[in-house]
Amino acid sequence: MKRVTVKDxxxxxxxxxxxxxxxxxxxxxxxxETRKRILKAADNLGYKxxxxxxxxxxxxxxxGIIIPDVWLEYYTYLxxxxxxxxxxxxxxxxxxxxxxxxSLHSGKESITALNDCVRDGMDAVILCPxxxxxxxxxxxxxxxxxxxxxxxxxxxxxxxxxxxxxVDAYKAGRLxxxxxxxxxxxxxxxxxxxxxxxxxxxxxxxxxxxxxxKKQPYGMVSIFETHDDPEIAHFMTNKLxxxxxxxxxxxxxxxxxxxxxxxxxxxxxxNVRIIVTDVFKEMIGYVKQNIIQGMIFQxxxxxxxxxxxxxYDKLVRNIVEKETIFIQPxxxxxxxxxxxxxxxxxx
Amino acid sequence: MKRVTVKDxxxxxxxxxxxxxxxxxxxxxxxxETRKRILKAADNLGYKxxxxxxxxxxxxxxxGIIIPDVWLEYYTYLxxxxxxxxxxxxxxxxxxxxxxxxSLHSGKESITALNDCVRDGMDAVILCPxxxxxxxxxxxxxxxxxxxxxxxxxxxxxxxxxxxxxVDAYKAGRLxxxxxxxxxxxxxxxxxxxxxxxxxxxxxxxxxxxxxxKKQPYGMVSIFETHDDPEIAHFMTNKLxxxxxxxxxxxxxxxxxxxxxxxxxxxxxxNVRIIVTDVFKEMIGYVKQNIIQGMIFQxxxxxxxxxxxxxYDKLVRNIVEKETIFIQPxxxxxxxxxxxxxxxxxx
DNA sequence: CTGAAAGCGCTTACAG
DNA sequence: CTGAAAGCGCTTACAG
Numbered sequence: 001m002k003r004v005t006v007k008d009x010x011x012x013x014x015x016x017x018x019x020x021x022x023x024x025x026x027x028x029x030x031x032x033e034t035r036k037r038i039l040k041a042a043d044n045l046g047y048k049x050x051x052x053x054x055x056x057x058x059x060x061x062x063x064g065i066i067i068p069d070v071w072l073e074y075y076t077y078l079x080x081x082x083x084x085x086x087x088x089x090x091x092x093x094x095x096x097x098x099x100x101x102x103s104l105h106s107g108k109e110s111i112t113a114l115n116d117c118v119r120d121g122m123d124a125v126i127l128c129p130x131x132x133x134x135x136x137x138x139x140x141x142x143x144x145x146x147x148x149x150x151x152x153x154x155x156x157x158x159x160x161x162x163x164x165x166x167v168d169a170y171k172a173g174r175l176x177x178x179x180x181x182x183x184x185x186x187x188x189x190x191x192x193x194x195x196x197x198x199x200x201x202x203x204x205x206x207x208x209x210x211x212x213x214k215k216q217p218y219g220m221v222s223i224f225e226t227h228d229d230p231e232i233a234h235f236m237t238n239k240l241x242x243x244x245x246x247x248x249x250x251x252x253x254x255x256x257x258x259x260x261x262x263x264x265x266x267x268x269x270x271n272v273r274i275i276v277t278d279v280f281k282e283m284i285g286y287v288k289q290n291i292i293q294g295m296i297f298q299x300x301x302x303x304x305x306x307x308x309x310x311x312y313d314k315l316v317r318n319i320v321e322k323e324t325i326f327i328q329p330x331x332x333x334x335x336x337x338x339x340x341x342x343x344x345x346x347x
Numbered sequence: 348m349k350r351v352t353v354k355d356x357x358x359x360x361x362x363x364x365x366x367x368x369x370x371x372x373x374x375x376x377x378x379x380e381t382r383k384r385i386l387k388a389a390d391n392l393g394y395k396x397x398x399x400x401x402x403x404x405x406x407x408x409x410x411g412i413i414i415p416d417v418w419l420e421y422y423t424y425l426x427x428x429x430x431x432x433x434x435x436x437x438x439x440x441x442x443x444x445x446x447x448x449x450s451l452h453s454g455k456e457s458i459t460a461l462n463d464c465v466r467d468g469m470d471a472v473i474l475c476p477x478x479x480x481x482x483x484x485x486x487x488x489x490x491x492x493x494x495x496x497x498x499x500x501x502x503x504x505x506x507x508x509x510x511x512x513x514v515d516a517y518k519a520g521r522l523x524x525x526x527x528x529x530x531x532x533x534x535x536x537x538x539x540x541x542x543x544x545x546x547x548x549x550x551x552x553x554x555x556x557x558x559x560x561k562k563q564p565y566g567m568v569s570i571f572e573t574h575d576d577p578e579i580a581h582f583m584t585n586k587l588x589x590x591x592x593x594x595x596x597x598x599x600x601x602x603x604x605x606x607x608x609x610x611x612x613x614x615x616x617x618n619v620r621i622i623v624t625d626v627f628k629e630m631i632g633y634v635k636q637n638i639i640q641g642m643i644f645q646x647x648x649x650x651x652x653x654x655x656x657x658x659y660d661k662l663v664r665n666i667v668e669k670e671t672i673f674i675q676p677x678x679x680x681x682x683x684x685x686x687x688x689x690x691x692x693x694x
Numbered sequence: 695c696t697g698a699a700a701g702c703g704c705t706t707a708c709a710g
Numbered sequence: 711c712t713g714a715a716a717g718c719g720c721t722t723a724c725a726g
Contacts, residue, residue: 005719016697021721029695052399052438053719056702091399093702174682182529182640212682293529328686330677335521335559339675352703363713368705376711400703403718440718697726703718710713 004047013041024049051316055092061315062095063308064117064125066110069100073280074255074300078128078153081304089312096308097122104228107133114138118145124311125149129156131199136160148314152307153300154201155324162314165307165325167298169201172329173208176251176275179294179331181216183273188248189219191240195228195254205253218248230259237263241272249273261286279332279340287334295337297330351394360388371396398663402439408662409442410655411464411472413457416447420627421602421647425475425500428651436659443655444469451575454480461485465492471658472496476503478546483507495661499654500647501548502671509661512654512672514645516548519676520555523598523622526641526678528563530620535595536566538587542575542601552600565595577606584610588619596620608633626679626687634681642684644677 006020013020015034022030023038041047065082068075079098086096097120099113107130115138117125125142127149129135135156142149143160151164180190192209194202206223213221224240226233233256241247241263249272252260257276264272265286275294276283286292306325313319332340353367360367362381369377370385371394388394412429415422426445433443444467446460454477462485464472472489474496476482482503489496490507498511527537539556541549553570560568571587573580580603588594588610596619599607604623611619612633622641623630633639653672660666679687 003719006721007719017720018698018722019696022696025721031695034695050403050438050719052403052440053702054721056397056399056403056704057719057721058702059722091397093399168686171683171686175680178680178682179529182526328683330683331680333522333525333678335525336518336675336677339515339518350703353705354703364704365706365713366711369712372705378711381711397703400718401705403720404703404705405718406706695726697724699722699724701722702720706715706717708713708715710711 003050004045005050006047008045009038009042009047012045013038051092054316055094058093060093060095061123061312062097062121063311064099064113064120064122065096066099066101066113066117066125067128068104068130069102070104071255073282074278075128077300078304081301081306082126082308083304084301085305085308089308092312092316094312101130104130105132106130107135111135111138114142118142118147122147123315124162126152126307126311127156127161128153131196148311150307150310152303154199157200163310163321163323163325165303165310166201166327167303167329168326169204170208171326172277172296172298173205173210173253174212175208175329175331176205176253176294176296177209177212177216180249180251180273180275181212181218183275183293184218184248186217187219188246189244190221190248191244191250192221192223193226193233193236193250193252193254193256193260194223196225197223202254209251209253226254226256228255230256233257234259234263241267241269247272249275251275253277257292258282258286261291264291265289279337281341283337287337290334293333295332297332297340299327299330303327350397351392352397353394355392356385356389356394359392360385398439401663402441405440407440407442408470408659409444409468410658411446411460411467411469412443413446413448413460413464413472414475415451415477416449417451418602420629421625422475424647425651428648428653429473429655430651431648432652432655436655439659439663441659448477451477452479453477454482458482458485461489465489465494469494470662471509473499473654473658474503474508475500478543495658497654497657499650501546504547510657510668510670510672512650512657513548513674514650514676515673516551517555518673519624519643519645520552520557520600521559522555522676522678523552523600523641523643524556524559524563527560527596527598527620527622528565530622530640531565531595533564534566535593536591537568537595538591538597539568539570540573540580540583540597540599540601540603540607541570543572544570549601556598556600573601573603575602577603579603581606581610588614588616594619596622598622600624604639605629605633608638611638612636626684628688630684634684637681640680642679644679644687646674646677650674 006017009020010017023035101110110130129151136159139160148162151161154166155164194206196202224236237260274292276292277296279295279297283292310321353364356367357364367385370382448457457477476498483506486507495509498508501513502511541553543549571583584607621639623639624643626642626644630639657668
């Protein structure tokens with residue numbers, strides 16, 4: 001019943017607390033034999049560290065967070081998740097420091113931020129990667145210095161990182177296709193809007209959608225790149241609607257669903273089914289107008305929270321998760337989407 | 348930057364730590380004036396208690412949990428949620444103790460358990476209420492003794508409790524009706540199976556379904572009580588399918604969806620759309636056979652976790668949440684339901 | 695390689 | 711009504 005403490009171990013083995021501590025935390029200055037004896041006894045007696053006491057005694061853990069301050073409707077939620085978890089862990093003596101990047105495309109800035117994290121003595125880093133940036137040499141550097149890096153939101157493949165946390169994009173695509181099968185009429189053609197086929201997360205969504213589409217009664221599926229630019233998305237919607245009179249639906253797999261909805265609403269087009277990605281406040285009106293039938297929720301809050309927790313687990317408990325942590329996508333409909341705003345607690 | 352501690356307050360105001368502690372925790376033995384002076388200074392200096400240090404110093408918080416050990420596919424998940432959260436808080440010096448009840452209907456047993464909690468000196472209680480039990484006098488007793496009670500899973504209305512935590516049943520009903528509108532053919536009649544119209548949670552689901560049905564293209568909706576008995580559910584499905592040749596779909600709003608699916612599967616009935624409640628392992632086969640088209644997930648894990656956290660917040664931080672905490676229902680489809688098992692982490 | 699002491703920020707008796 | 715001391719379970723210098 002009573003908890004086994006380091007004191008109990010020290011008494012049992014007749015060594016000092018310092019020695020116990022070194023053995024438990026794998027620190028140098030201890031004979032191999034003593035270490036083994038202590039670890040074995042700890043195991044036998046069922047010793048479990050009290051993390052509360054531990055965090056009270058040790059120095060503060062500092063986490064650098066590299067995140068763009070543009071495309072706010074997306075990154076705000078990741079940040080919110082990070083902040084919520086940091087707040088929850090704040091009494092555990094862990095602190096975050098933000099390094100913001102001012103563009104989605106300037107990889108240079110975010111590589112500088114990575115180096116700044118080293119300079120500022122961060123114990124770990126959360127990195128929201130930009131497209132077209134080559135992080136490999138900086139990541140190698142951090143790896144050498146034993147500073148774990150968690151890649152958040154999308155992935156940097158084959159790089160030195162602790163792990164990546166992101167939505168299961170393939171599954172998100174499949175889920176969208178399944179729902180599209182219910183809401184769109186038979187045989188009608190379907191369009192998918194993504195940012196860029198070269199980005200693996202985008203590609204995964206397309207692949208998922210296409211694979212599941214084989215089982216669905218709707219017609220041919222075509223893929224369009226919007227480069228995540230609202231004007232392109234608006235233009236493409238216009239073109240598509242004009243040229244494909246019997247268009248069944250559009251799945252907007254990445255950003256810019258708002259400009260698509262705007263076009264449909266302004267032109268009073270009611271018979272094109274729409275599945276969007278993420279749940280943002282700007283969508284409220286379009287859901288109520290029945291322009292949007294479904295939303296694929298990627299739970300950025302959970303993604304951000306998990307990123308922080310992975311770091312905490314690594315640094316404090318030395319627990320390493322698998323290399324990719326997938327957040328499960330959800331489908332959200334008109335009758336429950338408002339709950340997501342309350343849940344998100346973001347204004 | 349540096350955290351303000353009780354010591355800082357004591358030094359600043361030139362009083363002892365004990366006095367500071369009494370003021371901060373609203374304990375007796377202190378002049379009103381001193382108390383006010385301390386609280387004001389704490390506020391000014393931005394003092395925030397360190398819960399880690401606090402939990403290290405105070406005695407263990409004990410929570411009694413009254414839960415049936417029948418209908419496992421449901422209660423197991425509530426328990427899992429409770430256990431996960433207790434585990435997360437275990438270093439904060441909080442412990443749970445289970446009081447199991449052997450039937451869903453014997454209110455007597457769970458009232459005895461409530462009294463046992465008092466006898467055993469529990470600091471708080473989580474109660475999963477049974478139908479047809481009159482808890483009011485026991486709950487009054489606990490209320491007198493200042494032992495907070497959280498009602499979990501369903502509600503006990505107009506009783507002395509801290510709060511109740513449950514799914515938003517009305518919204519669950521609406522969500523089911525919305526999805527039924529997509530999957531069921533126009534004009535076809537729909538059936539809703541619930542346990543008992545007299546139970547408020549069941550009634551709420553029916554009300555939600557009926558309200559949303561007004562906007563839906565399917566035909567008349569009829570409600571059937573199964574008394575949460577698998578044999579009755581099986582029998583009713585049989586009768587319904589035979590007598591209503593064009594039946595569009597069934598929404599099983601409470602338990603026993605498995606016996607409905609079993610009937611449909613055995614009799615090779617493919618054209619009745621099915622929405623079930625909860626996501627259980629027994630459903631896997633029926634989802635893959637396309638007997639089940641949608642599942643309304645009530646996130647029992649979250650419900651259990653929130654119940655524990657509400658108690659922790661009340662006892663440790665003296666924060667009181669609103670009287671009803673609603674967990675949001677989710678709709679889950681074939682392509683993402685398997686993620687829920689991993690997420691649930693229950694075997 | 696090992697040990698004794700101080701300290702993290704609180705709470706809890708107990709003494710005055 | 712107020713204060714001084716011990717202790718919760720760890721870690722971190724520092725001394726030997």
